[in-house]
Amino acid sequence: MKYCNHRRSASTNANSLPCSSIWTAMKKGMGTFNKGCRWLVTKNSTLNIWHNNWTNGGPLRKLIQGPISQEANLLEIKDIMLDVGWDWEKTTFELPDEVKGLICAIPLSTLGGGSDKLAWAGSPNGSFDVKSAYGFAMEDANEIVFSASWIWKADLLPKVKMFLWLCAHNSIGVKVCLGRRGVVQDEVCPVCCNGAETILHPLRDCSHLKHIWNQLGVTASNYDFWHANLVDWLSLNIRKNEELHVTGAPWKIVFPFALWSIWKSRNDIVFSRNGCHQNLVVDIVNQAMEYLHCVAVPRMQGRRVLRRIRWERPVQGWKKLNTDGACSEINGLAGCGGVVRNDDGQWIVGFSKRIGITNSFAAELWGLREGLKLCCNMNIHCLVVEMDAKAIVDVLRNANYNSNIISPILDDYRQLLSRFHQVIINHCFRQANQCADGLARMSFRLTADFLIYDSPPVDILDVFEGDLNGMYFNRICPELCSEA
């Protein structure tokens, strides 16, 4: 590539050499790229333990204080990897527990080999996303946090949302904004010729608007309304407003329609398309009422229903595996657990496993892999698997999902599946997965890394018997929910 040639890299001051705007942007983004890149390691990895980014906590050197001996400094990942677990002796000094926790939680493939891959560190599943990249890029910048992101969550028509967003970013076509860009010279309001045309002026302060706002119910003595700055004014009237208009429509619905109509009508006046709008207030109220009855109310009603949920037995001859993952809120330690039951709902086997420091997304997958291994070893042929993490089930059903932080576990998962005659993976609600949840939480108190239960442990006995007796739980669900 033109920019990576020898002459350039040998230059003492490569940054001052001329380059295209694309290359300038790439250089600027390099720091963000490096921060966001993370290695997915394999058993043969020759990456450096301390300086490469291969754990959930970033490069380990940042977590270790004090000097590291020259010998230890050269350690590669394969040097500390054993067939079962990690060789802590090699590091020549005792690693802190949280570092061990991070290393233990690296999802290594236990079945296959493969080579190291790069993934994106900003998202739990390792796929690149712009939001986390923006977060990495902004870590060092002292930008003022924009305070009007609530606009996207407000109950408004999309075109009105867009308009408010532009207002809050000082980006609509009023003269003050245009003047800042050098488009116009004078900034005086073309309608009242009295005062600069800021964003607030054509929406609230222009002389003829007082009358319109009064008709909509805003009194002249409402100090907050008439004196708030733009972003506060929008927030005060849309976000923090429980008042009702005389028609009974919420003010937070009438107000944005008023802004939108006032702005449109003003454009008509300024560009003399139609002249002054005669029934503006009636029009605003009608639009708000139409929105209230056709969009807002139907959305509030009937969207959620109460459903009765329970753990269901598998069909005759099948076994059911429920798995779950859990993260401790106290120390971030994750664990997983699972239970296999027969078509009478009777306990066959259960397990709890400590993982280390990782997120719940990965913990769920660890649980699935352990559960499947257990079922394989027991020669179970027809298996239904249930998990309460919808995101995981979606990932498992997507054969193209690859190259990410959890891919070693996914590779194992696909290999394990081929050892069964039939496997069905289903999503279930949390209420139907309480045994697995309990077993996953029990991992926090384990003294061993892995524990098998031949009968239900006492901690989850109540939940197990509830499942066995077909006990129902109520849950508010979306009406159009397809998952049983």
Ligand SMILES: [Zn+2]
């Ligand atoms: Zn004016």
